[in-house]
Amino acid sequence: IGLTCSIIFILHSNYRRPLTKKLERHASGNIIRVELANQVTFFNRAALQSVLYDVPPGGTLLIDASNADYIDPDVIDLLSDFQKTGAPARWVQLSLVGFGERYPSLHDEIRFVEHSSHEVQQSTSPAEVLAMLLEGNSRFRAGEPLKRSMERQRTATATGQHPLAVILSCIDSRSPAEAIFDLGLGDVLSVRVAGNITTEEVIGSIEFAAIVAGAKLVAVVGHTRCGAIESSVTNYCCPDQSLVPECVHARSILREVAKVIDEDDCR
Known part of the structure; x- marks a missing residue:
């Protein structure tokens, strides 16, 4: 029974x-x-x-x-x-x-592109790229990422890249662009620097991405609780309480952020 x-x-x-x-x-x-x-x-x-x-x-x-x-x-x-x-x-x-060798009358075959190819890059507008990023972020927040084959992506992008966007974001470990926008290999170029500052090197990288690599969109992505921004504000407003006294090479970042700090931020 x-x-x-x-x-x-x-x-x-x-x-x-x-x-x-x-x-x-x-x-x-x-x-x-x-x-x-x-x-x-x-x-x-x-x-x-x-x-x-x-x-x-x-x-x-x-x-x-x-x-x-x-x-x-x-x-x-x-x-x-x-x-x-x-x-x-x-x-x-x-x-x-997923059919493999178990079913001889059927064979595994992928007939669509899982990454940004030259044809996809040329036919996609900046507005469509932005919509794609927003949809990807919605999937990330919902915990429903697209299923992709890493092996097929590695093989397809080994000979070249055709990114749809270049994303400037912070180095924060919780906000990698490829993850929070649910992207695959070759879909975007990622520029990461503490505090999202735009130095000459950063601007040069974005310029390369747009002109040479053909990216259709430049996205600057910030996030809450940014340690670099908080440290910069503290260093500017209360130098004696600086959170990065030993970070010699980070001073250039602090100076860049300080340029946009208002005195009211210190109150």
Whole structure:
């Protein structure tokens, strides 16, 4: 009886949640990601078929079987038929991942770009890059980053880079640009300096990023509780309480920040 109940529970669970469907915005465009459940039985065939043929013509679809331990042969036949005839007939760019060698009729293949390529860089406007950064930050705050293949990114960016933006930010360990904007390899150039100051070297780096590397957007990103700013204000307002008395090479940073400190900040 216990075994029967367990089987019924598993089948019921997979019948209700045979897959998850997410719309992801990568640098190259929107990707519909379909993640298959741990067990994909013939009961799930109709739900999967509905998802496959709901993809708009010309869309990009990724079917991820990385978490699937078992896929019914009837479902494999459905996916194989869609790969050979259904997707091409509807101009759908179909990518498969996680099938490996377990299913000979299907082979893993990624047919979309996961990073910023030359074509993506040239066709993207500054406003679109900014929107992409804001969306990435929303995913970061929600704890829902895009799933990317580091191996494919390393291979694709080994011969060159085509960044969409250059980001000037602080050295704070809690705010790396690639993480807080949910970016991949090659998507942006990152300039980091304590206090976000703009020295000649920093401006030169940004200039290189925009003119030579082709970045479409310059973003200056600040953050709360910046140690460099707090130290600079304290050093300016209360020199005897300086937090960085031994930091000889940091004095240039303190001087740059001091230029914009108002006397009212010391009250």
